[in-house]
Amino acid sequence: xxxxxxxxxxxxxxxxDNSIDPVISVQPGETVEIETxxxxxxxxxxxxxxxxxxxxxxxxxxxxxGPIFVEGAEKGDILSINFLEFSPNxxxxxxxxxxxxxxxxxxxxxxxxLHTWKYDSENPIASLFGxxxxxxxxxxxxxxxxxxxxxxxxxxxxPRRVGGNLDIRDNCAGTTLYLPVEVKxxxxxxxxxxxxxxxxxxxxxxxxxxMTVQCTINLIKSSHIDYPRxxxxxxxxxxxxxxxxxxxxxxxxxxMKAARDAVSGMIDWLAHSTGMPALDAYMLCSVCGDLRISxxxxxxxxxxxxxxxxxVLD
Amino acid sequence: xxxxxxxxxxxxxxxxDNSIDPVISVQPGETVEIETxxxxxxxxxxxxxxxxxxxxxxxxxxxxxGPIFVEGAEKGDILSINFLEFSPNxxxxxxxxxxxxxxxxxxxxxxxxLHTWKYDSENPIASLFGxxxxxxxxxxxxxxxxxxxxxxxxxxxxPRRVGGNLDIRDNCAGTTLYLPVEVKxxxxxxxxxxxxxxxxxxxxxxxxxxMTVQCTINLIKSSHIDYPRxxxxxxxxxxxxxxxxxxxxxxxxxxMKAARDAVSGMIDWLAHSTGMPALDAYMLCSVCGDLRISxxxxxxxxxxxxxxxxxVLD
Numbered sequence: 001x002x003x004x005x006x007x008x009x010x011x012x013x014x015x016x017d018n019s020i021d022p023v024i025s026v027q028p029g030e031t032v033e034i035e036t037x038x039x040x041x042x043x044x045x046x047x048x049x050x051x052x053x054x055x056x057x058x059x060x061x062x063x064x065x066g067p068i069f070v071e072g073a074e075k076g077d078i079l080s081i082n083f084l085e086f087s088p089n090x091x092x093x094x095x096x097x098x099x100x101x102x103x104x105x106x107x108x109x110x111x112x113x114l115h116t117w118k119y120d121s122e123n124p125i126a127s128l129f130g131x132x133x134x135x136x137x138x139x140x141x142x143x144x145x146x147x148x149x150x151x152x153x154x155x156x157x158x159p160r161r162v163g164g165n166l167d168i169r170d171n172c173a174g175t176t177l178y179l180p181v182e183v184k185x186x187x188x189x190x191x192x193x194x195x196x197x198x199x200x201x202x203x204x205x206x207x208x209x210x211m212t213v214q215c216t217i218n219l220i221k222s223s224h225i226d227y228p229r230x231x232x233x234x235x236x237x238x239x240x241x242x243x244x245x246x247x248x249x250x251x252x253x254x255x256m257k258a259a260r261d262a263v264s265g266m267i268d269w270l271a272h273s274t275g276m277p278a279l280d281a282y283m284l285c286s287v288c289g290d291l292r293i294s295x296x297x298x299x300x301x302x303x304x305x306x307x308x309x310x311x312v313l314d
Numbered sequence: 315x316x317x318x319x320x321x322x323x324x325x326x327x328x329x330x331d332n333s334i335d336p337v338i339s340v341q342p343g344e345t346v347e348i349e350t351x352x353x354x355x356x357x358x359x360x361x362x363x364x365x366x367x368x369x370x371x372x373x374x375x376x377x378x379x380g381p382i383f384v385e386g387a388e389k390g391d392i393l394s395i396n397f398l399e400f401s402p403n404x405x406x407x408x409x410x411x412x413x414x415x416x417x418x419x420x421x422x423x424x425x426x427x428l429h430t431w432k433y434d435s436e437n438p439i440a441s442l443f444g445x446x447x448x449x450x451x452x453x454x455x456x457x458x459x460x461x462x463x464x465x466x467x468x469x470x471x472x473p474r475r476v477g478g479n480l481d482i483r484d485n486c487a488g489t490t491l492y493l494p495v496e497v498k499x500x501x502x503x504x505x506x507x508x509x510x511x512x513x514x515x516x517x518x519x520x521x522x523x524x525m526t527v528q529c530t531i532n533l534i535k536s537s538h539i540d541y542p543r544x545x546x547x548x549x550x551x552x553x554x555x556x557x558x559x560x561x562x563x564x565x566x567x568x569x570m571k572a573a574r575d576a577v578s579g580m581i582d583w584l585a586h587s588t589g590m591p592a593l594d595a596y597m598l599c600s601v602c603g604d605l606r607i608s609x610x611x612x613x614x615x616x617x618x619x620x621x622x623x624x625x626v627l628d
Contacts, residue, residue, distance in 0.1 A: 104610050158615035159565050166617050167609035170561065199619075204611040227563045227579055235555035236621070244546040247484065251473050251541055255569035259610055265541055291607035293618075295481035296418050296573055297518040301472035303480050304607075305513075307550070 002031065003214060005068075009035035012063040012191060016154045016164065018147035018183045022069035025185070028219040031084065034065050036191040038095070039142070039208045046093050046116055053099050053112035062156045062165065064143055066189030070217055073186035078220040079146060082176045085214040086139035086193065092121035094195045094209030096283050103204035104263055105282060113279050117207050119195065127195070127207070132276045133312040135196050135288050136239035139211060140172035142192030142201075149182040163228045167206070169197045174233035180225050188217065200291035200306075202263050203283050240288060240309035246270075249294070250304045258304035259291055266306045274313060288312050316345065317528060323349035326377040326505060330468040330478065332461035332497045336383035339499070342533040345398065348379050350505040352409070353456070353522045360407050360430055367413050367426035376470045376479065378457055380503030384531055387500035392534040393460060396490045400453035400507065401526040406435035408509045408523030410597050417518035418577055419596060427593050431521050433509060441509070441521070446590045447626040449510050449602050450553040453525060454486035456506030456515075463496040477542045481520070483511045488547035494539050502531065514605035514620075516577050517597050554602060554623035560584075563608070564618045572618035573605055580620045588627060602626050 004026065011023040026032060038044065041060035044052060073079060094117040098109050119127035124137045145163030148154060159166045163179045171177055179186075190213060197206030235241075248269060250261030263285060270281040285308060294303040318340065325337040340346060352358065355374035358366060387393060408431040412423050433441035438451045459477030462468060473480045477493045485491055493500075504527060511520030549555075562583060564575030577599060584595040599622060608617040 102611065102613075158612050159609070159617050160615065161565060165609070165612045166563070166565075167612060168561070168563070168617060168619055169608070170559075174558075199606045199608055201609045201611050225579070227565055227575060229563065229579065229583065230561045231624075232558040232561065234558045235552070236559060237551060238549070238555065241549035241552065244488075244548045245484075245550060247482070247544045247546065249480070249482070249541045249543065251475060251480075255573075256610075259569075259607060261541060265539070265543065269543065291610060292513045293573060293605035293607065294483070294513055295473070295479070295515045296570075296605060297416065297515050298472050298479045298481060299416075301474065303473050303482060305482055310545075 003033040004030040006033045007035065007065050009037045009065060012037060012065045013189065014060060014063055015156050016147055017152065018187060020067055022067050022185065022187065025069040025071060026217055027071050028217065031214060031216045032068065034190060034213045036065050036193045036210050036213060037063055038210045039192050044095055048114055050112045050114050053097055053114055062143060062192050064156060064189035064191035067147060067187035069185035069187060070219060073181050073219055074184055075182050076222055076224055077181040078223045078225060079179045079181050079186045079188060080176055080218040080220060081144065082216045083171060083173050084216060085173055087212040088121045088124050088139060088195060089210045090121050092119040092124065094207040096207055096287055097205045098203050098279060098283060104202045104260060109279055109282055115283055124195065129284055132274060132280060133284055135312055137196045138169065138172055138239050139193060139195050140169055141190050141213060142167045142194050142206065144171060144177060144190040146179050146181060147183045147187035161227050165192065166228060167197065167201045169199065170230065170232050170236050176231050178225060178229040196287050198287060198289040201286055203286035205286060207287050240311060243310040243314060245307040245309055248306050251301050253300045255302055255304060258302055262304045262306035266308050317347040318344040320347045321349065321379050323351045323379060326351060326379045327503065328374060328377055329470050330461055331466065332501060334381055336381050336499065336501065339383040339385060340531055341385050342531065345528060345530045346382065348504060348527045350379050350507045350524050350527060351377055352524045353506050358409055360405065362428055364426045364428050367411055367428055376457060376506050378470060378503035378505035381461060381501040383499035383501060384533060387495050387533055388498055389496050390536055390538060391495040392537045392539060393493045393495050393500045393502060394490055394532040394534060395458065396530045397485060397487050398528040398530060399487055402435045402438050402453060402509060403524045404435050406433040406438065408521040410521055410601055411519045412517050412593060412597060418516045418574060423593055423596055429597055438509065443598055446588060446594060447598055449626055451510045452486055452553050453507060453509050454483055455504050455527060456481045456508050456520060458485060458491060458504040460493050460495060461497045461501035475541050479506065480542060481511065481515045483513065484544065484546050484550050490545050492539060492543040510601050512601060512603040515600055517600035519600060521601050554625060557624040557628060559621040559623055562620050565615050567614045569616055569618060572616055576618045576620040580622050
């Protein structure tokens with residue numbers, strides 16, 4: 001694949017701000033190679049330990065590389081990003097953490113925990129989680145978005161109508177993502193690359209891993225969407241599917257509580273059936289288990305299910 | 315498969331009530347064949363029209379066949395149900411409806427609409443939705459549950475900790491479902507069989523279709539779970555996967571609103587790209603599209619995604 005531009009990982013920023021100067025300008029149809037750094041912004045390394053999570057500077061988390069100015073893009077257009085390839089860092093390094101105060105069950109898991117992953121960067125198919133499981137990998141962009149119209153600096157943590165920290169694990173090679181443009185030039189940035197994540201990213205982190213991303217950028221003029229859309233090129237869970245799933249549920253009037261109950265149920269199940277500590281089960285759920293809304297119509301109780309792929313435990 | 319017992323479809327009840335006399339008593343390990351009637355309780359037929367939805371008697375919806383008394387089952391046990399086979403009715407008849415006042419977008423879709431499906435009952439692989447799409451089928455039990463401890467009649471519409479109207483589309487052949495027992499004999503009933511449904515069942519109905527269900531019932535003594543659990547025997551979406559997905563999102567602080575926005579976005583996308591009426595798109599989403607929680611940790615905004623399988627439109 002011939003890339004027209006390369007953005008080095010030094011060219012990153014924290015927070016979304018439409019006054020940040022673009023690092024490059026591209027024509028629609030061009031292909032760009034973008035280096036990312038990990039979601040800690042380089043604060044964690046292969047040598048880091050649990051306690052290093054307690055001194056993380058949150059002003060430096062979730063950097064994104066960019067912004068890229070797209071010629072001709074204006075408010076009311078759609079920017080499309082076709083992801084071509086994700087090349088992991090040569091060390092095959094990644095990390096998953098339980099960061100106190102962050103995550104779906106932050107009230108239950110108070111202690112810091114850092115798990116360091118090491119995968120084959122030449123052939124990144126799966127990676128071991130201690131003695132407990134082997135997680136199939138599918139690299140993607142956790143954060144990909146455009147500058148919003150409102151002035152000032154906006155936190156990079158929450159996703160918004162223009163994208164951002166979407167954490168949709170199908171923003172992977174082969175997918176085309178559509179984002180609504182709000183400012184001249186669109187101002188695309190991306191980062192927060194993950195080697196694997198389940199739907200929900202329940203502990204708050206995935207397999208956080210710096211990568212090089214190749215994508216082709218296109219413009220659809222005068223076509224509005226309210227929120228991001230995407231199209232995948234094929235199956236989305238076939239890396240997890242082969243042995244089926246363990247499924248837990250949460251049932252009730254509140255989707256958030258039901259989601260919490262479903263994930264708590266899976267942590268119990270995994271801990272009891274494999275002997276792994278509950279905190280490890282929680283982190284493993286984050287990188288490979290899926291939160292699905294099974295029904296949202298049988299008033300007043302909704303069913304939220306958490307699917308854990310059995311192939312991981314094989 | 316040798317069945318030890320057959321429950322005819324006349325042996326059904328409305329609502330959960332632990333004082334209803336069992337229709338049979340089985341030993342753990344026995345296999346049962348259960349006939350179900352459709353979720354309208356026989357009020358709709360192949361000859362029904364949109365307007366018949368307006369005169370539905372809601373006291374007669376969602377009947378379940380049973381209850382089955384399981385010898386030795388007591389409060390604090392787990393009942394396991396291994397689904398062996400779902401045999402559709404010989405007419406290959408099913409229906410999907412937008413019933414006014416019911417469904418995720420009931421405020422947007424006010425008119426009654428009934429779609430009648432006709433599939434090959436001998437080889438039920440897919441069924442046409444008018445000229446708009448062809449939906450892969452995967453029959454399962456929408457409602458399967460046990461009597462609850464509290465006396466009296468409890469509506470069959472909402473699911474509860476003992477199961478019921480779970481509408482988990484993976485309660486299909488090959489799956490084992492685990493339910494917590496609250497009363498002597500467990501008192502298992504099931505019905506509301508669906509020929510296909512997506513995660514969410516967003517319009518409130520699936521492909522509602524009477525079937526015969528074969529399952530083996532087992533008992534796990536003195537083992538507590540808070541909510542239903544299940545194990546699938548293999549992939550759960552491979553009937554939908556082959557051509558990939560269109561995906562829309564909803565992003566915000568409220569999961570319910572995000573789910574509504576994601577589904578609304580898909581209805582818009584389908585209507586614009588195929589020309590199908592929005593109400594048809596909504597009903598089609600219900601039978602084959604999936605609501606997933608992509609992230610539930612990037613405070614304060616969650617990402618809910620709706621996945622529509624492109625194979626349906628091919």
